[in-house]
Amino acid sequence: MASDDPGRIAENVARVKGRIAAACDRSGRRADEVTLVAVGKYVDLQQTIQLAEAGCVDLGESRPQQLWDKADHWTGPPVKWHMIGHLQRNKARRTIPYCSLIHSVDSWRLLKSLQQVGDAEEMEVHALLEVNISGDASKHGLTAGELPEIIERLPALSRVHVGGLMAMGGRTAAEVEVRAQFAAVRQLRDELSANAPEGVSLAELSMGMSGDYEIAIEEGATLVRVGSVLFEESEPGL
Numbered sequence: 001m002a003s004d005d006p007g008r009i010a011e012n013v014a015r016v017k018g019r020i021a022a023a024c025d026r027s028g029r030r031a032d033e034v035t036l037v038a039v040g041k042y043v044d045l046q047q048t049i050q051l052a053e054a055g056c057v058d059l060g061e062s063r064p065q066q067l068w069d070k071a072d073h074w075t076g077p078p079v080k081w082h083m084i085g086h087l088q089r090n091k092a093r094r095t096i097p098y099c100s101l102i103h104s105v106d107s108w109r110l111l112k113s114l115q116q117v118g119d120a121e122e123m124e125v126h127a128l129l130e131v132n133i134s135g136d137a138s139k140h141g142l143t144a145g146e147l148p149e150i151i152e153r154l155p156a157l158s159r160v161h162v163g164g165l166m167a168m169g170g171r172t173a174a175e176v177e178v179r180a181q182f183a184a185v186r187q188l189r190d191e192l193s194a195n196a197p198e199g200v201s202l203a204e205l206s207m208g209m210s211g212d213y214e215i216a217i218e219e220g221a222t223l224v225r226v227g228s229v230l231f232e233e234s235e236p237g238l
């Protein structure tokens with residue numbers, strides 16, 4: 001998967017952006033309604049910088065340590081960091097100052113930790129609630145049933161601003177199933193939104209990865225987290 005050729009990464013970024021624009025077009029959405037979060041977790045700092053140089057402003061990492069290391073040694077154009085993987089509470093304090101958005105909040109306890117860090121650092125924390133839609137027990141995330149109570153309690157967290165939901169499609173699911181899962185996340189969001197306390201907006205839907213981001217966009221994603229296809233080699237003969 002590794003690529004040393006900056007041209008290849010730039011080509012891959014351009015191709016993915018083209019597909020995002022086409023998926024927006026098909027579903028009657030504007031291209032600027034969808035943000036590409038380029039996931040650099042497979043590659044080193046230099047190749048992550050190549051992503052930024054190829055025009056990716058939003059970068060995702062799934063491991064806190066990797067995010068800290070890259071951000072601390074960054075020499076590329078300015079970027080916004082997204083934490084997309086599981087965040088342990090004891091890593092919240094160190095991680096939050098780097099991040100524009102934490103996609104993967106999966107407990108009330110973590111929300112309370114984010115609030116404490118926000119208070120201590122005097123900063124606002126932007127987050128999404130991760131929902132486990134595939135029912136895959138190995139995955140992190142809140143169940144649909146746990147969400148209403150948590151959303152009800154959000155106004156108590158003055159520093160934490162939850163802006164929507166994040167979900168992963170089932171890895172092995174067929175396209176129709178993935179589409180149904182994404183549609184279900186969107187519907188769940190619509191229902192939760194309709195009943196959310198004043199001041200709580202759930203406009204963002206972070207869903208879709210390399211294998212399914214176009215489907216996710218058609219089903220309402222506002223953030224897609226795309227990694228592996230940004231680093232792939234072109235097919236022989238092309």
Ligand SMILES: *Cc1c(COP(=O)(O)O)cnc(C)c1O
Pocket residue numbers: 039041062084085208209210211225226227228229
């Ligand atoms: C790795 C990862 C992605 C990107 O996956 P690809 O299939 O490589 O595009 C997206 N979201 C999360 C949470 C990840 O861990």
